[in-house]
Amino acid sequence: MEDEVMTATNQLQAVIDRIQPLQDEVVRQADDHLNQLTKPPGSLGKLEDIARQLAGITGEVMPVFEKKAVIVMAGDHGVCEEGISAFPAEVTPQMVLNFLAGGAAVNVLARHAGADVVCIDMGVNADLEHPALLSRKVRKGTRNMAKEAALTPEETLQAVLAGVEVVDDLVAQGYRLFATGEMGIGNTTSSAAILCALTGLDAGVAVGRGTGIDDAKWLHKMNVVNRVLDLHGLRGASGEKSGMGSEVSDETGGKLGGGARDEKSGEMSGGMSDETGEKLGDEVNVEKSGEMSGRALEVLEKAGGLEIAGLVGVILGAAQHRCPVVIDGFISSAAALVASRLAPLSASYMLASHLSQEQGHAKLLEAIGLSAMLHMDMRLGEGSGAVLAFPMIEAAGKIMKEMATFESAGVSRE
Ligand SMILES: Cc1cc2ncn([C@H]3O[C@H](COP(=O)(O)O)[C@@H](O)[C@H]3O)c2cc1C
Ligand SMILES: O=C(O)c1cccnc1
Secondary structure: OHHHHHHHHHHHHHHHHHOOOOOHHHHHHHHHHHHHEOOOOOOOHHHHHHHHHHHHHHOOOOOOOOEEEEEEEEEOOHHHHHOOOOOOOOHHHHHHHHHHHOOOHHHHHHHHHOOEEEEEEEEOOOOOOOOOEEEOOOOOOOOOOOOOOOOOHHHHHHHHHHHHHHHHHHHHOOEEEEEEEEEOOOHHHHHHHHHHHHHOOOHHHHOOOOOOOOHHHHHHHHHHHHHHHHHOOOOOOOOOOOOOOOOOOOOOOEEOOOOEOOOOOOOOOOOOOHHHHHHHHHOOOOOOOOOOEHHHHHHHHHHOOHHHHHHHHHHHHHHHOOOOEEEOOHHHHHHHHHHHHHOHHHHHHEEEOEOOOOOOHHHHHHHHOOOOOEOOOOOOOOOHHHHHHHHHHHHHHHHHHHOOEHHHHOOOOO
16 A cells, blocks of 8 residues: 555656646737737736746747647545535436536537547545436545544545546546636535645634535534644644745645655745736746646645645646646635645636635635636536636737737838
C-alpha cells in the first residue's frame, strides 16, 4: 500500500512539474494586436483580459477551440447521513441518468454552447451502467467526514489521477477547452469544509444553503462543518497565504512525504482577477510550481469528495496540456482552490465563469485570485455556469481573429 501511494504521489508530482507559466511573449503579442484593432484601447474590457490570458495559455494569439467539453464528475457523500442537504442522496444517481439522457440544465446549456457533456462516475453509491458513462468509480461514496476521514490517501490520489487521465484522453481526441461540472448530493458541505480548512475562514462565512435548506438545517450544517474541522485538526492551519488577509499559520504546508517547503503560494496569477488583467500585459506568471502541498491533499482526504478530487485532476490535467479550464460554481471552485494550492501555476489556466449565489463562493474565488465573468444569481452546479461562459470565451478568440485593424479598415487614430 505504501508503495502504491508513493508511486501515485510521484505521478501527481510529475503532472504538477509539467505545468508551465503562461507564455509572456505571446501575451505581449496579443496585447499589441488588441491595440491595433478598431476600438479605443482597452474598450473591450474583460474580453481583452480573456484574449490575453488565452494567448498566454495556448501560445496562440488567435486561438480557436473547435472541440470543447464540460466534464461532469459525480460522487456520493457519506456526510449526507448528518442531514445537511434539502434533497436525498438518491438524487445523485438519478441526476447522472438525467445527464446521460440529455435532460439536465447542463445538457441544455452545453448544446447551446456547442460543447459536449462528458459524464464520469467517480463514486456514485449505485451500480450505474450506460454506454456514454465513463466509470472511474473509486468507491461507492465517501465515508462520513463528520466521523472519520472521507477518503484514504490511496483513494484520494486515485481519484485525482483519474481526472488527469480523463483530460489526457480528451486532449488526444482534439478537445482544447474544458469546463468543470459536478453532481453529488452533500457536496456543498464538503466544499465549505475545504474552504475553511485551506483559508482559515469561519464556517459561518463558508457554509451556504446548497440545494435550499432552511435556517435550522443551515445552522446544523455549520455545526457539522465545525465538527469536521475539529475532528481532523483542520482549523486555522492552512500552511498557505489565503490571499484574503486571514492570518493562517504556516507550519503544515510541506512537500508530500515530509520536507519543509518554502514557497510563496498565496499570490495567484488567476487571469481573470482585476489586478491580473493588468498584470497579464507585463508580468503574467508567478513562480513555477514547487513541491506539492501535502496540506491540500490532506484536506481532500479528510473532507473531500470523489468528484471534487477528480476535478482537481481535471484542472491540473488541463493546465498540464496548456488548455483553458472554465471553473463553475462553489463546488468546482473548491476543487480549483485545492488545485491552486497543489500547483500555484495552475490558477493561470483557470477562468471563473460565474459568481454563484452560494454563500462563500466570492471568498473562494478571492482565495484563488479569480474574478467571475457572469453574475447570474445561479446556484446549481453541474457545470451549468461554466458552459454558459463558453461563448464569451470563444468571443474573445474571435475578436482576435476577425476584427479589422486601424490599418486594414483605413480608420484614423490620434
Ligand atoms: C435535482 C438536483 C439537481 C442538481 N444539479 C446539481 N445540483 C447541485 O446540488 C448538490 C449540492 O447541494 P447540497 O450540498 O445541498 O446537496 C450537488 O449535487 C450540486 O451539483 C443539484 C441538486 C438537485 C437536488
Ligand atoms: O455554486 C454551486 O456550484 C452550487 C450551489 C448550490 C448547490 N449546488 C451547486
